[in-house]
Amino acid sequence: MAGQEEIPAESRQTRDGAGDTYRVAGALTITRAATTAREIDALSDPLTIDLSKIERMDTVGAWIIHRAIRDRKARIVGASASEMSLLEQVAEADKPVQVHPEEERGFFPMLDELGTWMSEIGQTLVGLLGFLGATVMAFANLIRRPKRFRVNAIIQRFDVVGVRALGIIGLMTFLIGVVIGQQGAVQLAQFGAEVYTINLIGRISVRELATLMTAIMVAGRSGSAFAAQIGTMKITEEIVAMRTIGVSPIEALVIPRLIASVVMMPLLAFFAMIMSLLGGGIFVWLVLDIPPLTYIQRLQEVIPMTDFYIGIIKAPVFGFIIALAGCFQGMLVQGNSEEVGMRTTTAVVQSIFLVIVLDAVFAVFFSSIGWK
Structure with missing residues (x-):
């Protein structure tokens, strides 16, 4: 007792x-x-x-x-x-533990694992497409009933996705600009063409790296947060309660995050372009003795507007994919808190993978239409 x-x-x-x-x-x-x-x-x-x-x-x-x-x-x-x-x-x-002998690796077991992996990828893509369809339908319902539009939730996501990410994105892209300049100058110095470091910094930052690195940072920061937040709400049965009182979880949770990501990504990408060019400009000024005015004039000459358009066009697409993958994985959480961590990790990996694949598709597409 x-x-x-x-x-x-x-x-x-x-x-x-x-x-x-x-x-x-x-x-x-x-x-x-x-x-x-x-x-x-x-x-x-x-x-x-x-x-x-x-x-x-x-x-x-x-x-x-x-x-x-x-x-x-x-x-x-x-x-x-x-x-x-x-x-x-x-x-x-009191029973002895049965230790299964390690199976020998061979062609057929590897083929079986490959088939299982491909099957899981196919199921994930089908589920993601289904989730996209449900999101589009929910957005159409909001258009028909604008009073159900949650403006405050969207503004709050603007702060989380955009404003609070400015610091880390600015620092990261600034350093990337410095690194591009340093590595480019080292290689171009072999040919006595250090001046073309400006061309390298300008085009690769505006066309590719600024938007891509911003998307990766948003995926790791906001995409993971979306999955964790929605997953925790599923475990605590808040989503079930929302459905019980007649509130659509997609309208209340998913759409505000999608809109915030789509709107804020172009702004973050533009900010990343500026910071990357600034980092590269400081490097060429201090190391290559190229004055800032000359640097700016050279950037205007070597960066076509199509590079800027490409970077800005890709940004909202990347933001949409990141938010969709994060919310999708959050909705799949069930069981216990360990599932939240697993789905959060999956959301980040899935987002980055899809962003890189789409970036490659965009590169081929824009090259094929003459935007080189």
């Missing part, structure tokens, strides 16, 4: 013609486990264990008695029904 002092076990050992008898009085618990095990090991066979005076026995004490029964064929006397039930449960749990 709680608050009652536990009486430790007292042992008595007697020897007769039939072997040793071990009698225990009091409590046989973990506090006396080591002493009891040593005393039983010191007795000779055949061994009899008398449990008639035991007041309390826990699982550790039952394990010591069971081990004596298993290894030394000890005989138990005086045990109550509850004590015998505990001993039986311990005996049932």
Whole structure:
């Protein structure tokens, strides 16, 4: 009972013609486990264990008695029904662990794993397309019923996705501009063409890296947050409660995040372009002795407007994919909190993978229409 002092076990050992008898009085618990095990090991066979005076026995004490029964064929006397039930449960749990031998790697097991992986990818894509369809339908319902549009939720997501990401995105792209300038200058110096470092910084920052790195940062920062937030709401059954009171989770949770990502990504990409060019400009000024005015004039000459258009056009598409993947994985959470971490990781990986694939598709497409 709680608050009652536990009486430790007292042992008595007697020897007769039939072997040793071990009698225990009091409590046989973990506090006396080591002493009891040593005393039983010191007795000779055949061994009899008398449990008639035991007041309390826990699982550790039952394990010591069971081990004596298993290894030394000890005989138990005086045990109550509850004590015998505990001993039986311990005996049932005492089963050897089966270790499966490691399967040899061969062609067919690898083919099976490849097929399973492709099947999972196909199921994920089908689920993502279905989620996209549900989102489009929910957005159409909002257009028909504009009063259900949650402006405050969208503004809050603007702050989370855009404003609070300015610092990390600005620092990252600024350093990327410095790195591009440094590496480009080292390679171009072999040909005496350090001045073309400006061309490299300008075109690669505006056309590709600024938007791509911004998308990767938003995927790791906001996409993971979307999955974790919605996944936690699913575990706590808040989404079930929303459906019960007639509120669509897609309208209330998914669409504000999608709109915020689509709107803020072009602005973040433009900010990243400026910071990357600024980092590169400071590098060429300090290291290559190219004045800022010359740097700006050179950028105007070498960067076509199509590069800027390409970077800005890709940004909202990347934002849409990131928000869609994050919300989709969050909606798939079920069971326990461990699932939240797994789905959050999957959302980030899936978002970055889709962003890179789309970036490659955009590169081929814009090259084919003459935007080179």
